[in-house]
Amino acid sequence: MILPVATRPRRAPGSRAIRPLRSAANGAIVVDRPRDILALVLAHALHVTFTEAALRARKAHLARSLVAERSAPKPASRFNRLLQRRLEHTLL
Numbered sequence: 604m605i606l607p608v609a610t611r612p613r614r615a616p617g618s619r620a621i622r623p624l625r626s627a628a629n630g631a632i633v634v635d636r637p638r639d640i641l642a643l644v645l646a647h648a649l650h651v652t653f654t655e656a657a658l659r660a661r662k663a664h665l666a667r668s669l670v671a672e673r674s675a676p677k678p679a680s681r682f683n684r685l686l687q688r689r690l691e692h693t694l695l
Contacts, residue, residue, distance in 0.1 A: 654686065663694045 650673060657666035670690050674683040 658689060658693050661694060666690055666694060 650669065654666065654669040654673065657669055667690065670683075670686050674680075674687060677683060
């Protein structure tokens with residue numbers, strides 16, 4: 604007796620670890636490819652770096668606008684609240 608071979612393609616071993624981000628009802632960012640995820644991570648790292656530099660240099664206008672830009676999509680996130688508190692204490 605010959606058994607049929609499964610026609611479904613097999614997944615790569617680590618494919619579950621690099622799943623694309625999915626859209627949520629709350630307006631989350633949709634990412635279709637792992638390359639897009641890396642671009643998002645890089646953009647996040649650069650934004651945080653620029654915000655940190657503006658806070659350390661006491662550039663009030665720049666720091667406020669960077670923190671506001673970052674906080675606009677998710678004002679209740681823990682990291683955004685931390686940045687807002689830091690902005691208040693640093694630029695008194």
